[in-house]
Amino acid sequence: MMLTFTLMNKESQMNHDIQVNSQQKIIDTLHILQEAGTLQGIDTEQVTVKSVRRGMYVDIKEIYEEEHIYTGDILELI
DSSP states (O other): OEEEEEEEETTTTEEEEEEEETTSBHHHHHHHHHHTTTTTTOOTTTOOEEETTTTEEEOTTSBTTTTTOOTTOEEEEO
8 A cells, every 4th residue: 555644854844745565664665765865974874864743753664554654644754
């Protein structure tokens, strides 16, 4: 299933709506976005990701479905 959510970083004022497969690992998405130049200045190996909807941090080595990330969610890079 495809998910659409917002990826944001307050510090760099980044705010992107992206669409991914729910079976994809979160870290893989971050690597792809970094290679595309979208996450400039963000170390994908050291970043902390928080689900704004749930108010909880997520494990970026897991897939979206396992971390209960759904369409409409906002993931904040800290």
